[in-house]
Amino acid sequence: MAEHPAYPVGLRLSGRRVVVLGGGQVAQRRLPALIAAGADITLVSPQATPSVEAMADAGEITWVRRPYQDGDLGEAWYALIATSDPAANTAASAEAERHRVWCVRSDDADQATAWTPATGHSEGVTVAVLTTDARGRDPRHTAAIRDAVVEGLRDGTLVAPHHRTRTPGVALVGGGPGDPDLITVRGRRLLAAADVVIADRLGPRDLLAELPPHVEVIDAAKIPYGRYMAQEAINNALIEHAKQGKSVVRLKGGDPYVFGRGMEEVQALAEAGIPCTVVPGISSSISVPSAAGIPVTHRGVAHEFTVVSGHVAPDDERSLADWPSLAKLTGTLVVLMGVDKIGKIAETLVAHGKSPETPVALVQEGTTAAQRRVDATLATVAEVVRAEEVKPPAVIVIGEVVNVGPSAAP
Known part of the structure; x- marks a missing residue:
């Protein structure tokens, strides 16, 4: 078995029985994701960390306060074996094999039938990383890859195009005080996905150089005003580009609502029926x-x-x-x-x-x-x-x- 890579799959555990053996640090780290997945969780352990105990007190898990017994994995869809008793772990693993329950073992991955990947999340996407070579598993390496991918998705340096139709609209993004590293994660992600960026001179200019060539960058200070006041011209530019079906980012310095006239732009967009997302920024x-x-x-x-x-x-x-x-x-x-x-x-x-x-x-x-x-x-x-x-x-x-x-x- 160790010569073959693991087959990656996403388990849908909502409402399904999951058994966790052991209430220590491993359980403490793994339980939140199982709770978020909607699993019906039974914890079997004579003791638990304060954090795990708090989950039981909140009704998020059912805690059976005793050591593992044969039969505890009955009717389970998935099991996490993480006790400090090697003999109990081995016995539970054997039970899981008999009942065809996918089982993760914290003490001996080679004896498990499932491995927990290094996971991360970014706006509707779950990134899960597994080492394909069982003989060279290095959890630090997989975690580092996970972190690099998730960070790239969050800050916009790793851009995957959406193939479904996007809803046009405007994102009013606070760019922070000037250092490009001080824009919010969400702001940078929206900037990376924009078709048009209308930028203030006080916005983080270095970020504009990172945009793909197809992105139209408009300097708000150079919008022709004609018979309009400067702010009215900017409002009209936002509305015009959004009505063309484009994803528009209005990049402002600091926070949009701290002396940034952001609400004036939001009000103009609302009157025009244009959806607008406001992303706060770090105020100077x-x-x-x-x-x-x-x-x-x-x-x-x-x-x-x-x-x-x-x-x-x-x-x-x-x-x-x-x-x-x-x-x-x-x-x-x-x-x-x-x-x-x-x-x-x-x-x-x-x-x-x-x-x-x-x-x-x-x-x-x-x-x-x-x-x-x-x-x-x-x-x-x-x-x-x-x-x-x-x-x-x-x-x-x-x-x-x-x-x-x-x-x-x-």
């Missing part, structure tokens, strides 16, 4: 400070953080921020899109009670190879920004947390 408001060694909260220093848009000055009638109240907060203030307004912002905060010596850090091009950090105080930040030629995009962190991290200025 927390990730960029983190990349620069700044925690937005820290025990004993800041119990809150507030994120505010600085794209309009505090004295601009269009501003919706309550700057006098923000000045009274004791936590961290994170300002996005505020580089060219930081002088007026600092002046307003100081005027309403913030100490001029409050630390300020500006992190430009955060999480990318061009990242740099510039430190100042509210009193000096306007001059420092001019002298250091700090340019957008930059995240501004105001508060004592600036002096907490390992990268803080001396």
